[in-house]
Amino acid sequence: MKGKGAVIVNGKPLEEVFGMDRLRSTILEPLKVTETSDKFSAIVKVTGGGIVSQAGAISHGISRALVRMDESLRTQLRSCGLLTRDSRVKERKKYGLRKARKARQYRKR
Numbered sequence: 001m002k003g004k005g006a007v008i009v010n011g012k013p014l015e016e017v018f019g020m021d022r023l024r025s026t027i028l029e030p031l032k033v034t035e036t037s038d039k040f041s042a043i044v045k046v047t048g049g050g051i052v053s054q055a056g057a058i059s060h061g062i063s064r065a066l067v068r069m070d071e072s073l074r075t076q077l078r079s080c081g082l083l084t085r086d087s088r089v090k091e092r093k094k095y096g097l098r099k100a101r102k103a104r105q106y107r108k109r
């Protein structure tokens with residue numbers, strides 16, 4: 001949304017949720033690349049995964065929101081790789097196994 005550049009994550013300020021500078025810079029990268037950090041604010045709800053994955057997901061969400069606001073930003077974000085979704089998902093559990101690939105230990109004797 002339009003604002004002054006504040007990012008709220010799960011009801012808390014960005015600095016409180018993500019302590020490492022590297023994660024904060026990952027989240028704010030779409031705003032820096034497009035030079036809109038003082039024009040837009042973000043309120044984000046994120047669950048699951050680890051903090052690095054959450055930071056990547058927030059960055060991707062902000063990038064997509066910026067493209068919805070202004071279509072001309074797509075080329076800048078695409079060239080920096082901020083609109084590419086990570087397609088890896090959890091592999092499903094298979095019948096007869098303990099997990100997706102973990103089997104019971106084989107005992108010969």
